[in-house]
Amino acid sequence: MNRSEVIQSLLPVLRDELVVCNIGLPSQELHMMGDQPSNFYMLGTMGLASSIGLGLALVQEARVVAIDGDGSVLTNLGTLPTIANNVADNFTLFIVDNGSYGSTGDQPTYAGRKTSLARVAEACGCERVVECDAGQAAEALQDALESNRMTIIVCKCDPGNIPVPVIEKHPVTIRDRFIQAVRRANG
Amino acid sequence: MSGSRKLVQDMVDAGIGFVTSVPCKQLKGVLEEIDASDRIRHVPANKEDEGMGLCAGAFLGGTRPCIIMQNTALGVTVNALATLIQYYHMPLPMLISYRGEVGEPVACQVEMAVHTKAILAQLNIQTYHFHRAQDAREFPGILRHTFMSSKPTAILTDATFWGEAQ
Numbered sequence: 003m004n005r006s007e008v009i010q011s012l013l014p015v016l017r018d019e020l021v022v023c024n025i026g027l028p029s030q031e032l033h034m035m036g037d038q039p040s041n042f043y044m045l046g047t048m049g050l051a052s053s054i055g056l057g058l059a060l061v062q063e064a065r066v067v068a069i070d071g072d073g074s075v076l077t078n079l080g081t082l083p084t085i086a087n088n089v090a091d092n093f094t095l096f097i098v099d100n101g102s103y104g105s106t107g108d109q110p111t112y113a114g115r116k117t118s119l120a121r122v123a124e125a126c127g128c129e130r131v132v133e134c135d136a137g138q139a140a141e142a143l144q145d146a147l148e149s150n151r152m153t154i155i156v157c158k159c160d161p162g163n164i165p166v167p168v169i170e171k172h173p174v175t176i177r178d179r180f181i182q183a184v185r186r187a188n189g
Numbered sequence: 190m191s192g193s194r195k196l197v198q199d200m201v202d203a204g205i206g207f208v209t210s211v212p213c214k215q216l217k218g219v220l221e222e223i224d225a226s227d228r229i230r231h232v233p234a235n236k237e238d239e240g241m242g243l244c245a246g247a248f249l250g251g252t253r254p255c256i257i258m259q260n261t262a263l264g265v266t267v268n269a270l271a272t273l274i275q276y277y278h279m280p281l282p283m284l285i286s287y288r289g290e291v292g293e294p295v296a297c298q299v300e301m302a303v304h305t306k307a308i309l310a311q312l313n314i315q316t317y318h319f320h321r322a323q324d325a326r327e328f329p330g331i332l333r334h335t336f337m338s339s340k341p342t343a344i345l346t347d348a349t350f351w352g353e354a355q
Contacts, residue, residue: 022246042249046272050242053234054273057246057254060230061207080235084243088232173277181249188251 003136004162005098006031009069011140012096015147016041020180020187022055022068026105028098030166032069040183043169043176049078052095056085059093064187065147066092072099072113072156079122085154086127094146095154096139102161120156128154136160192354193218196284196328200255201228203332205282207247209233209240210257213286215351219257237262238269241281248279253336259286260305260345261298270312274341281341282332287318292348309343316343322353 013036023029029043055068101114120133134142136159146153234240244254289302309316335342
């Protein structure tokens with residue numbers, strides 16, 4: 003399974019959850035397959051999906067899922083100590099680890115070679131780290147959401163991309179409907 | 190009231206509930222006041238662009254954010270400012286230690302000081318320079334302006350200001 007198939011498998015679990023999605027193809031795939039107002043698509047700024055997700059989770063009570071990639075987490079590796087030391091039990095970081103920079107042509111990342119992001123997360127102090135195969139992605143995410151504990155999921159999958167259109171929604175539109183979804187989620 | 194305590198009180202009065210920071214020795218007092226405040230959640234960041242991501246998330250969650258950093262950080266935050274904070278029209282007051290100005294003992298700090306206002310001007314970020322202690326009287330108005338306009342603003346605080354504001 004590649005990343006788009008992993009994201010497809012997550013859609014039932016992500017329904018009505020607050021989702022912050024990584025720049026590039028992950029956001030474009032999520033937008034094409036499962037657009038909803040509670041999705042915040044990153045249109046730029048590689049690496050910050052996990053930081054946005056954590057900031058959101060810390061200031062309100064609804065559950066937050068950040069969908070990130072191995073390349074983006076490597077770009078912002080400082081995020082893992084910050085997450086570990088500022089525990090938000092309503093936060094799940096789901097790292098799609100295909101060992102490649104998918105959006106730029108599948109150049110290999112170090113996560114696909116010697117570096118284990120799961121072990122890095124553990125070394126940073128993250129207490130609940132789950133590594134899973136692509137076929138277990140939805141189950142792992144469902145478990146994380148039901149655990150009521152902050153969870154880092156590293157989902158190993160194959161590289162490879164499908165053709166997807168770019169997101170043409172205006173950033174302020176994405177922002178405003180997401181803020182309204184956050185308000186609804188907090189009753 | 191010390192200059193640091195007044196700035197933090199102004200943040201609380203402006204409704205700021207979330208602060209991220211990468212430290213600078215000029216801002217030591219501000220960071221101590223923030224940690225002493227039960228009205229502000231302080232999440233230290235490892236790098237300033239990470240901090241801007243945290244602030245964006247806090248804003249989306251309905252909490253007014255602020256980032257505290259050194260002017261050298263402008264060298265690593267241009268992309269986060271342009272493609273996240275500005276592109277999505279998010280408010281972000283940046284309380285910045287303006288190192289490399291008169292009174293600076295470390296020569297290398299001058300190398301980013303000479304670019305600081307140029308970078309901010311290039312990004313069309315409204316910039317306020319606190320040089321004398323009384324300049325801090327503008328802080329509440331600057332914060333109101335930032336959240337009214339939904340844009341980032343820069344508040345540069347130099348060594349002369351901190352010398353007077355203790």
